[in-house]
Amino acid sequence: MSQTDTMTLPGITGQRIIVTAGASGIGLSIARQLKAQGARLAICDVDEAALDRAKAELDAELAIPADVSDEAQMQTFFRQTADTLGGLDALVNNAGIAGPTGGVEEIDPADWRRCLDICLTGQFLCAHFGVPLLKSSGGGAIVNMSSSAGRFGYAFRTPYSSAKWGVIGLTQSLAKELGPDNIRVNAILPGIIEGPRMENVIADRAAQKGVSHEDMKAEYISRISLRRMTPPDDVADIVAFLISDAGRNLSGQSFPVDGNLETLG
Numbered sequence: 001m002s003q004t005d006t007m008t009l010p011g012i013t014g015q016r017i018i019v020t021a022g023a024s025g026i027g028l029s030i031a032r033q034l035k036a037q038g039a040r041l042a043i044c045d046v047d048e049a050a051l052d053r054a055k056a057e058l059d060a061e062l063a064i065p066a067d068v069s070d071e072a073q074m075q076t077f078f079r080q081t082a083d084t085l086g087g088l089d090a091l092v093n094n095a096g097i098a099g100p101t102g103g104v105e106e107i108d109p110a111d112w113r114r115c116l117d118i119c120l121t122g123q124f125l126c127a128h129f130g131v132p133l134l135k136s137s138g139g140g141a142i143v144n145m146s147s148s149a150g151r152f153g154y155a156f157r158t159p160y161s162s163a164k165w166g167v168i169g170l171t172q173s174l175a176k177e178l179g180p181d182n183i184r185v186n187a188i189l190p191g192i193i194e195g196p197r198m199e200n201v202i203a204d205r206a207a208q209k210g211v212s213h214e215d216m217k218a219e220y221i222s223r224i225s226l227r228r229m230t231p232p233d234d235v236a237d238i239v240a241f242l243i244s245d246a247g248r249n250l251s252g253q254s255f256p257v258d259g260n261l262e263t264l265g
Contacts, residue, residue: 008037009037009240009241009244009245009246010244010245010246011244011245011246011248012034012037012038012039012240012243012244013037013038013039014038014039014040015034015038015039015040015089015090015140015243016039016040016042016081016085016086016087016088016089016090016137017034017039017040017041017042017088017089017090017091017092017243018041018042018043018044018077018078018081018088018090018091018092018126018130019031019034019041019042019043019092019094020043020044020045020068020092020093020094020095020122020126021044021045021046021068021094021095021096022041022043022044022045022054022060022063022092022094023043023045023047023050023051023053023054023063024045024047024050024054025193025195025196025197025232026094026145026190026193026195026232026235026236027043027045027092027094027095028050028054028232029232029233029235029236030092030094030235030236030239030240031043031054031058031060032057032058032236033233033236033237033239033240034092034236034239034240034243035058035059035060037240037244039090040061040085041058041060041061041062042060042061042062042063042077042080042081042084042085043055043058043060043062043063044063044064044065044066044068044077044095045063045065045066045095046065046066046067048065051063051064051065061084061085062080062081062084062085064077064080067118067122068093068095068118068122068123068125068126069114069117069118069121069122069125071125074122074125074126074128074129075129077129078126078129078130078133079129081133082133087133087136087137088130088133088134088137088140089134089137089140089141090134090140090141090142090143090243091126091127091130091134091140091141091142091143092142092143092145092239092243093122093123093126093127093142093143093144093145093167094145095118095119095122095123095145096118096119096122096145096147096163097114097115097118097119097160098157098160098197098200098201098204099111099112099114099115099119099157099159099160099163100112100115100159101156101157101201101204101205101208102156102208103156104158107158107159111159112158112159115159115160115163116159116162116163116166119160119163119164119166119167120163120166120167120170123144123145123167123170124170127142127170127174130142131178131183134178134181134183135181135183138182139181139182139183139184140182140183140184141183141184141185141186141242141243141247142174142178142183142184142185142186143185143186143187143188143239143242143243144167144170144171144185144186144187144188145167145187145188145190146164146165146167146168146171146187146188146189146254147160147161147164147167147189147190147191148189148190148191148192148256148258148261148264149161149164149165149264150164150165150167150168150187150189150254151165151168151189151254151256152261152263152264153264154264155264156205156208157264161264164189167187168187168254171185171186171187171252171254172252175251175252176252179251179252184242184247184248184250184251185251185252186242186247186250186251186252186253186254186255187253187254187255188235188238188239188242188254188255188257189254189255189256189257189258190230190235190257190258191224191229191230191256191257191258191259191261192220192221192223192224192229192230192258192259192261193229193230193231193232193235194229194230194231194232195232198229199213202216202217202220203216223261223262223263223264224258224259224260224261224262225259225260225261225262226259226260227259228259229259230257230258230259234257235257238255238257242255
């Protein structure tokens with residue numbers, strides 16, 4: 001469904017929801033969808049210009065610059081969310097980076113650590129500070145952003161793939177741990193998503209393989225059964241479903257949104 005023709009999902013209106021990296025890309029699509037469903041939003045992002053634009057568009061009650069890998073910044077963000085929204089009902093762990101492209105012997109260990117810090121440790125920190133708020137609300141939902149790289153090996157993208165596999169383990173572990181507190185935890189596995197970030201990934205891989213951008217893009221699309229990229233709005237729809245009452249018995253699951261991506265390089 002498009003966000004110009006949004007189906008109303010039960011139980012989202014009035015929910016207090018955090019979306020990390022909510023100012024652009026998939027995060028902005030998610031925030032738009034949740035806003036259209038009547039949610040109250042707190043978003044963070046490292047891009048302050050994009051954050052200003054998103055805050056104005058979404059009429060978000062809280063929108064602050066913050067890096068999910070920074071413990072102090074996350075502690076402040078969650079405290080401000082509690083003060084501004086009066087609590088928390090759902091957390092969307094969307095923030096992530098593509099990480100470096102290269103062979104294992106070429107990747108700088110600092111780039112490896114940075115990728116894991118943002119893509120995996122950032123989600124842990126958000127859960128660390130968010131779960132007490134969810135418990136105080138009587139339960140809620142956490143949606144973690146993994147990737148198709150979290151179910152396939154991904155040659156020359158080992159930091160990203162490793163982090164996204166880690167997100168699956170985090171999701172399943174938290175689902176077991178938090179289920180008795182009425183907190184549902186699921187993961188989304190986007191595939192080849194339309195947008196600048198994927199175009200940059202394709203460009204890096206094309207350069208690494210010594211082929212044209214167009215040929216590399218065609219190779220990526222050839223691995224998708226439906227032979228098309230996935231729009232960010234399609235990911236947002238599934239996130240909203242999982243947060244809504246329609247997803248009230250879904251927890252510990254991983255949901256690919258990828259047109260049946262058959263493999264990664």
